Amino acid sequence: MIISTDGIVLRTFDYRETSKIATFFTRDQGKISGVMKGIRKDPRKFGSSVDRFSVNGLVYYEYRNSNLHLISQCDLKQYFFKLREVYRKNVAANYSLELVDVIMPVESPNKEIYDLMLDYFNTLEVSDDIDKLVHAFQIKVLLHSGFRPHIDSCVKCGKKVGGKVRFSMRLGGLICERCPTRETSFVIVSRGAIASMLFIESHKWDQCIKLKLHKNIQQELKFILNNFLVYHLEKRIRSLKFLMAKGAL
Numbered sequence: 001m002i003i004s005t006d007g008i009v010l011r012t013f014d015y016r017e018t019s020k021i022a023t024f025f026t027r028d029q030g031k032i033s034g035v036m037k038g039i040r041k042d043p044r045k046f047g048s049s050v051d052r053f054s055v056n057g058l059v060y061y062e063y064r065n066s067n068l069h070l071i072s073q074c075d076l077k078q079y080f081f082k083l084r085e086v087y088r089k090n091v092a093a094n095y096s097l098e099l100v101d102v103i104m105p106v107e108s109p110n111k112e113i114y115d116l117m118l119d120y121f122n123t124l125e126v127s128d129d130i131d132k133l134v135h136a137f138q139i140k141v142l143l144h145s146g147f148r149p150h151i152d153s154c155v156k157c158g159k160k161v162g163g164k165v166r167f168s169m170r171l172g173g174l175i176c177e178r179c180p181t182r183e184t185s186f187v188i189v190s191r192g193a194i195a196s197m198l199f200i201e202s203h204k205w206d207q208c209i210k211l212k213l214h215k216n217i218q219q220e221l222k223f224i225l226n227n228f229l230v231y232h233l234e235k236r237i238r239s240l241k242f243l244m245a246k247g248a249l
């Protein structure tokens with residue numbers, strides 16, 4: 001079957017003498033990989049050099065019995081220059097590619113994730129509030145990929161939370177002050193941090209990026225989200241290390 005859709009480059013590597021294998025997150029088919037035959041021998045064969053931080057119009061032949069398809073057309077549609085030029089933006093953008101690659105199964109369409117990536121890149125190009133964008137991206141990726149932390153009520157008794165609330169990394173949610181726990185992998189979390197996460201989950205991207213986040217809440221979100229992601233995604237995300245080291249997160 002021939003499929004035509006738009007795709008954001010997640011990663012590429014050289015294949016055999018003259019080809020490349022590229023993995024895209026596409027608008028209609030989710031994460032797909034395909035061979036681009038002869039692209040290294042004759043770069044003009046395709047209308048894109050398949051760089052990171054680009055959106056491309058794709059046409060590919062879908063093989064039924066393989067996860068690797070044959071890409072016949074790839075034309076550059078949008079390129080995010082700043083994400084390549086500005087170091088912290090570059091790290092934050094690379095992180096999002098890696099996160100989507102790790103969290104999303106192959107060929108599982110998810111329009112919310114696709115639109116989120118475009119929103120994130122477009123905002124990252126023009127905004128320097130990188131930490132907040134990364135937090136908003138993480139919260140929305142978790143929501144739309146089915147890995148959402150349980151933050152509306154107590155994960156043990158289901159009742160509304162109040163007072164001194166703990167966030168359990170292992171259970172992936174809040175534990176109220178009434179519920180006993182022998183958990184060691186928990187952290188005290190403020191009402192403000194919970195409210196911020198719930199706001200980001202329930203509002204459109206444009207509204208989320210206007211949200212003011214106090215430094216203390218940013219620190220809390222950084223700790224909770226990064227540890228939650230590391231705990232629940234078996235594979236550690238390589239670029240997280242760089243993101244944290246440079247003070248971007």
Ligand SMILES: [Zn+2]
Nearest residue numbers: 154157176179
């Ligand atoms: Zn409880």
